[in-house]
Amino acid sequence: MRPLLPAEVPLAFPPAPLRQRSHGSVRLRLARAGAATIVAELSEAGPSRLRFPRMHGADPEAVLVNTAGSIACGDRFDVAVEAGQGASLVFITTAAEKIYRSDGPASAIGNRVALEAGACVAWLPQETILYDRARLERRFEADIAPDAALLVCEIVLFGRAARGETLREGLLHDRWSVRRAGRLVYADALRLDGPIAGLFARAAIGGGARAFASILDFAPGAEGRLDEARALLEPAGDGVEAGASAWNGHLAIRLLGRDADGLRRLAARFLAAYRRAPLPRVWQC
Numbered sequence: 001m002r003p004l005l006p007a008e009v010p011l012a013f014p015p016a017p018l019r020q021r022s023h024g025s026v027r028l029r030l031a032r033a034g035a036a037t038i039v040a041e042l043s044e045a046g047p048s049r050l051r052f053p054r055m056h057g058a059d060p061e062a063v064l065v066n067t068a069g070s071i072a073c074g075d076r077f078d079v080a081v082e083a084g085q086g087a088s089l090v091f092i093t094t095a096a097e098k099i100y101r102s103d104g105p106a107s108a109i110g111n112r113v114a115l116e117a118g119a120c121v122a123w124l125p126q127e128t129i130l131y132d133r134a135r136l137e138r139r140f141e142a143d144i145a146p147d148a149a150l151l152v153c154e155i156v157l158f159g160r161a162a163r164g165e166t167l168r169e170g171l172l173h174d175r176w177s178v179r180r181a182g183r184l185v186y187a188d189a190l191r192l193d194g195p196i197a198g199l200f201a202r203a204a205i206g207g208g209a210r211a212f213a214s215i216l217d218f219a220p221g222a223e224g225r226l227d228e229a230r231a232l233l234e235p236a237g238d239g240v241e242a243g244a245s246a247w248n249g250h251l252a253i254r255l256l257g258r259d260a261d262g263l264r265r266l267a268a269r270f271l272a273a274y275r276r277a278p279l280p281r282v283w284q285c
Contacts (some may be wrong), residue, residue, distance in 0.1 A: 021105075022068045024048030025078040030060075030119075032086035040084065048077060051094075053281075061090045061280055064125070070098040071136075074105030080112045083119035083148075092280045093125040096157075099134040106135040106171055113141075115148035120219075122275065126283060127155035127211075127264060130196075135171040142178040142218070149219035150178070151275070155267060157211045157260045158196065168197045178218060178250075185248050186216070207241075211260035213267050215253040217274075222251040225274075229253060232273050237262045 024046035031040040037060050044050065047068035053061050064079065071077065083089055099107060115121055130136065144150050156172070159165030171193045178186040192199055200206030217225070226246040233242040239259035245252055253270070257263030272279050 021073065022047050022071070022075040022077075024066065024068070024076075025080075026050050026064065027080045028062060029082040029084065030087040030089055031084040037087045037089065046077075048079075058277065059088045059090050059120070059122070061092060063280075063282060064091070064093045066093075066097065070100050071107045071109070072100035072134075073102045074107060076108045076110075078110040078112075081121065082114045083116060083121050085116045086118040087116075088120040090122045090124060090280060092282055094282055096126045097128045099128060099130050099136045101131050101133040102135040102170075104135075106137050106173075109136065109138040111138075111140045113143075113150065115142070115144040115150055117145040117147055119145065120149040121151070123150070123152040124271065124280070124283075125154065127157050127260075129157045129160065130167050130170060130172060131159060131165065132167050133170050134167070137171070137173045139175045140177075143182070144178065144180050144218060146181050147220055150217075151219065152216045153213065153267060153271060155211065155213040155255075155264060158200070159210070161210060161260055166197060169195050172196065176214075176216075178216075180218070180249070186218070186250060186252075188214075206256060209241075209256040209258055211255075211257045211263045213253075213255040213257075213263060215255070215267065215270070217251040218249070220249075223247065223249050225251060229270075229274065232270050233266070237266055240266055242266065 026048045027043045028050060029041035030037050047066055049065040049067060051063045051065060055061060081091060113121060142150055158167035174190040176188040177184065201208045223246040226244060229244045229251055233244060236242040240255060240257040240262045242255050255263050255267060268279055268283060
């Protein structure tokens, strides 16, 4: 039988393609026009989109949509929000952000906000869910004017308990920095690498919690609302611990929960009472 190719001709295969990863970004600039806040500039790229529900008398909302549906294996998503003088905004996400298992590369999320004089931004995304072997590096940076008001809430869940999921190992590197009038007033860093379940089971770290949340208020007068915040956190509920402290002109709240649903309910209840306004409707979806 005649060979298909001469013996001296090697079989050549095209090189394996590089993995395709998502890179989404949005940039939003807000301005004040009379009594209203308007979108002065908006750019969107990749699977990231912003939607603006019609509001009647309430602060305007920007809803971040990840049309990719999730984040995994080296995906990168960036958000930049600039609130001009006197502008206001409630920034939210359409659903929980899911960070799936990675075979090596870490995904990255970069969030940056800048608030000019008198601006007010509530940064209230829904929770981030880390699946087993997820790898995430996340950064939140803010630069705010002396009289600007910034409220931030971030919730992280270790898997979905109702589905029997457990985050045994992975990477979470979370970094925060807030500057007021150019001066660093808050910085925090959390790095959990490797056996996260074992690390968070330690009493000095997480006490076996399956979820945690950080709520930070940098509005003028926030430090003076410490007693009010502590009262609103009671009762925390079964399986949830809460604590509040205030210093350097801001208020910081931490939540730890063995019951992720209970922690989310407490965070939602607190935010509604503390802001004296109902949470955005997408939080109820």
